[in-house]
Amino acid sequence: MKAGLVLVAAVAENGVIGAAGGMPWHLSSDLKRFRAITTGHPVLMGRKTYASIGRPLPGRDTIVVTRDAAFAADGVIAAPSLEAGLEIADGKAAERGVAAIMVIGGGEIFSALIGQAAALRITEVHAVPDGDVLFPAIDPALWRETERSGPVRGERDSAPVSFVDYVRRVPLAAPTER
Structure with missing residues (x-):
């Protein structure tokens, strides 16, 4: 089995996804959706995201891509490269x-993998925060919106959000050995 890649992110109107090692918002409704989407699946992330x-993450195989050979954390699978992380995640799937x-x-992981992804599960954050990490542009020639809900703003959300799903307009070729 070759599992498909789904990129899951909260993205501000200006493309920001991170600031100073964290997120520039608090979005309880996004966290609830994130948990529902990712639970039961392998999750792949970079070391900074893990930090x-x-x-x-409970109920998920947590795979962290890092060049730090000494990196170790309980309940986490460390991968020395993106390719190794994908192979591990595929086995876990x-x-x-x-x-x-x-x-x-x-941001680096998203940029490296958006060209291989089959789907995007995006929380559009209706805000324009300062930040230092960006999500790659979602090209409408490549991605078709399949579902949208919102905007909504939960009582514990710092900004309104819309939940948007995309699929690739032209399916990827059959997977090859990674």
């Missing part, structure tokens, strides 16, 4: 019997 979360690997950041 911002600070712990493995097969073990779980799921068809998707959830890619959850950060």
Whole structure:
């Protein structure tokens, strides 16, 4: 089985997804959706994203891509390269019997993998915060919006959000060995 890649991110109107090692907002409604989308799947992230979360994610295989050979954390699988991380995540997806690997950041990982992704699960944050990490542009020639809800603003959200799903307009070729 070759699992498909799904990029999952909260993205501000100016493309910002991160600021100073964290997120420039607090969005309880996004966290609830994130949990629902990712639970039961392998999640792939970079070391900085893991540092911002600070712990493995319950109910998910937490795979962290890092060049730091000494990196170790309980409940986390360290991968020395993006290719190794994808291979590990694909194996975990097969073990779980799921068809998707959830890619959850950060900016470098998203930029490297958007060209291989089958779908995007985006929370559009209706704000324009300062930030230092950006999500790659979503090209409408390549991505078709399949579902949209919102905008909504939960009582514990610092900004209104819309939940938007995309699929690739032209499906990827059959997977090859990574």
